[in-house]
Amino acid sequence: MATASRRSRDRGSRGEARLPLPSVRGADQMTRPIVLGAGPAGSVAAMLLARAGAEPILIDRQVEVGDAICGGFMSWRTAASLRALGSDPLTLGARPVTRLRQYSGERVAEADLPEPAYGLSRKALDTALRASAVQCGARLEIDRARSVKEGEIEGERRSWHSPAIFLATGKHDVRGEARARNSGNLALGLRVRLPPSSELERLVGDAIELHLFEGGYAGIVLQEGGNGNVCLALRKSALAEAGGDPWDLLRKVATDNPHFASRLALADAEEPVDTIGAVPYGWTARKTSHGIYRLGDQAAVIPSLAGEGMAIALASGQAAARAYLAGESAELFQRRFAQRAARPVRVAEKLWHLAETSRGAAGLTLAASAFPELARLAMKMSRI
Numbered sequence: 001m002a003t004a005s006r007r008s009r010d011r012g013s014r015g016e017a018r019l020p021l022p023s024v025r026g027a028d029q030m031t032r033p034i035v036l037g038a039g040p041a042g043s044v045a046a047m048l049l050a051r052a053g054a055e056p057i058l059i060d061r062q063v064e065v066g067d068a069i070c071g072g073f074m075s076w077r078t079a080a081s082l083r084a085l086g087s088d089p090l091t092l093g094a095r096p097v098t099r100l101r102q103y104s105g106e107r108v109a110e111a112d113l114p115e116p117a118y119g120l121s122r123k124a125l126d127t128a129l130r131a132s133a134v135q136c137g138a139r140l141e142i143d144r145a146r147s148v149k150e151g152e153i154e155g156e157r158r159s160w161h162s163p164a165i166f167l168a169t170g171k172h173d174v175r176g177e178a179r180a181r182n183s184g185n186l187a188l189g190l191r192v193r194l195p196p197s198s199e200l201e202r203l204v205g206d207a208i209e210l211h212l213f214e215g216g217y218a219g220i221v222l223q224e225g226g227n228g229n230v231c232l233a234l235r236k237s238a239l240a241e242a243g244g245d246p247w248d249l250l251r252k253v254a255t256d257n258p259h260f261a262s263r264l265a266l267a268d269a270e271e272p273v274d275t276i277g278a279v280p281y282g283w284t285a286r287k288t289s290h291g292i293y294r295l296g297d298q299a300a301v302i303p304s305l306a307g308e309g310m311a312i313a314l315a316s317g318q319a320a321a322r323a324y325l326a327g328e329s330a331e332l333f334q335r336r337f338a339q340r341a342a343r344p345v346r347v348a349e350k351l352w353h354l355a356e357t358s359r360g361a362a363g364l365t366l367a368a369s370a371f372p373e374l375a376r377l378a379m380k381m382s383r384i
């Protein structure tokens with residue numbers, strides 16, 4: 001099977017020109033697919049490639065798996081994909097989440113989630129997925145890519161060559177294949193953790209909380225060990241407007257949002273606030289370079305309000321590995337995946353635009369409180 005699929009891959013399913021084999025050192029490097037980035041998208045792709053005997057090389061810049069800035073809300077779709085891949089969120093320590101609680105100013109609305117979801121730190125999830133990829137036979141290499149082009153990754157340690165590169169560097173762009181920054185939707189992400197406490201349990205419990213306010217939102221969920229994860233997405237300019245100090249920005253948001261303030265009061269003010277700038281919400285790769293399969297946030301960036309980025313990461317990792325193994329070109333995979341991601345990304349963008357104005361946020365909260373079914377429908381429509 002491996003031989004047949006390799007032959008058809010060389011031809012390209014749409015007759016695209018075959019990529020000339022690069023002049024490289026080791027023979028194995030000429031054919032082994034390379035996955036760049038061991039986040040959820042890359043690890044899953046590497047896992048499936050390894051299971052099929054394709055002997056992938058998985059490259060990440062970090063030796064120690066970090067705790068990526070993320071809301072840490074694992075949708076029921078993400079959880080289902082994870083189970084299908086052989087990991088149960090509960091065995092990773094995830095906290096069940098059964099309700100959505102939405103705030104704007106003093107207003108509160110609550111709705112049951114269509115299906116149970118989870119709160120899990122990215123450190124726990126990414127560690128488990130990376131370990132599974134390695135266990136399945138992916139060769140893990142630590143290097144930081146400086147640039148990528150067809151057939152070649154220029155790393156800090158060395159250069160890597162392969163006719164098939166799976167670009168899974170997530171939030172981080174790599175020179176040569178950086179995402180276009182032409183959307184007006186660049187967002188800033190902030191994250192602060194809350195230590196476990198009975199007050200935090202009482203306030204948040206088994207809900208995913210969305211605090212909507214002018215210019216953005218905060219998502220709060222409990223994760224393994226009862227830790228709280230507070231993650232905000234705001235317009236990119238918000239930090240500069242608050243004087244450049246993330247804690248000042250958090251306090252500013254708390255001033256007008258009493259429910260958010262009561263949660264933030266449980267944070268240790270000595271804790272650093274993690275930040276990530278210029279997340280291109282709504283960006284989708286409809287095209288790609290020959291032999292470069294784009295995954296996760298390098299394939300489509302769904303506004304984080306939907307809590308579906310990890311599901312997109314897993315879905316694209318699986319789809320790209322299958323496409324490669326079936327001999328499908330990267331170009332065809334990318335077109336197909338863009339079509340698949342279009343509806344959830346569009347719905348999430350609409351919700352994000354509504355939520356980031358105080359009127360829209362109030363309207364959304366009123367609608368969710370009068371018609372919880374509407375909130376559930378919006379949640380379903382924004383799933384991959």
Ligand SMILES: Cc1cc2nc3c(=O)[nH]c(=O)nc-3n(C[C@H](O)[C@H](O)[C@H](O)COP(=O)(O)OP(=O)(O)OC[C@H]3O[C@@H](n4cnc5c(N)ncnc54)[C@H](O)[C@@H]3O)c2cc1C
Pocket residue numbers: 036037038039040041042059060061062068069070071072073074075078143144145146168169170171172174188189190219231232233276279295296297298304307308309310311313
């Ligand atoms: C504020 C915010 C909140 C969010 N909240 C949620 C949520 O609650 N639920 C949800 O499902 N999604 C959420 N998301 C989206 C989610 O975080 C992403 O969609 C997801 O992390 C994408 O996974 P990935 O594998 O594509 O990339 P990443 O998780 O970003 O992983 C990329 C990997 O590539 C490595 N890497 C990067 N650059 C290089 C390089 N040059 N060389 C080598 N290695 C490199 C990194 O070390 C990392 O391991 C949120 C996003 C933001 C911004």
